Amino acid sequence: MSHHDAIPAPRRHSRADQLIQQFDTVLRTLVPHAAQPSRPSPAGDTRDDEISDEERQHAAGLMRINHTGEVCAQALYQGQGFTARLPEIRHQMELAAQEEVDHLAWCDARLVELDANTSLLNPLFYMTSFALGAAAGAINDKVSLGFVAATEELVGEHLSAHQQTLPQGDQRSRAVLRQMEIDEAHHEQWALEAGGHRFPAPLKSAMRLMSKVMTASVYRV
Template identity: 35%
Template sequence: MRHLSTVDRLIQGISFVSQTKIDTDAEDLLFEYHPEYDQTLSAADKQTAGRLMRVNHCGEICAQGLYFGQALGGYQQHIIDEMNQSAQEEKDHFNWCLKRLEQLHSQPSRLAAIWYMSSVCIGYTVARCGDKHSLGFLEETERQVSEHLIEYLNYLPEDDLNSRLIMEKMYADEVGHSEKARQLGARRLSMLESVTMKITAWVMKAICY
């Protein structure tokens, strides 16, 4: 098997996040779809749910970029392995969101490659500050994503049970990732760093919505 260079893996990552339909191989990993749930949704409900899921999908694009950048800039191999493992787990979230967008007749963000590359740069820069700092960034990212999902679950149309099931599972996974980073020795970020991350996320959500 040919060893992929960093550039090869970067191109592979861009190709993955830019897809508008999930791979056939990923179909078996999807949530069970209940079409009867969607029959009760109004056009306005579907539009709202589609916008929320587009933001969630964009967040998963950013997660792929951040983890790639952090693995690329990491120092200790077990931390690098952890970043790669987390990225692999987040691919499920990416596929769930992408498929749900299709079911809602909505579209993913057209800026996927830009979100991904920006996140790679951020992830790499953070990783070069040291593994504990990188883990702290991971912990804070997952904590903020968890808060975001709780907020969006409240915004989600009450009858959209298909989207709700996906987002609730994503929430549970994000909490787990945050706890794992803490156990690996994450260093708490400064208030300035946390606020900057929130502002950046707010800009992304505003554009994608």
């Protein structure tokens, strides 16, 4: 196996490199239209049926919530990356984070189509989620992964409910949410398989309460 000696070890990123990379992620998440998806939007060439102005506003409110959810997901993964050890599953975490970037970009693109903005409150939710992710990561990896699993479960509930309450004619948003729901179920599953601690019901209720604050505010702004 001596030929392995010839392969240089992967370059260790310096602290400065890491900070620049972290800052880049923050900007790509918070600056509208900056996220680059790796998969095309599932909306593809799906056509909407008739949507009234009122329905369009409702759809925009729901898609804004989903977009902010993805902002929180980015912040959560980033916060965990800051404090968690997670050596074996870091690669899987990065894959999931890339899928969250897709979700972020798809929701952003759909909001543009609906002639609506992303939420002004995103920096606030980004900071909160970053802090929670970093705190969970600092406790241990089981809690950190458990937090991912519980979050994905909650997001899955929203996605499924939103597909029901989207305006009938909004086929393009629906196509996006359908694929997101599939992806989030995978994220939940691997977080549990990787050893994530199943959060007890009271903790999940607290998370549900927090998400209610988020959804109620972001639906409007």
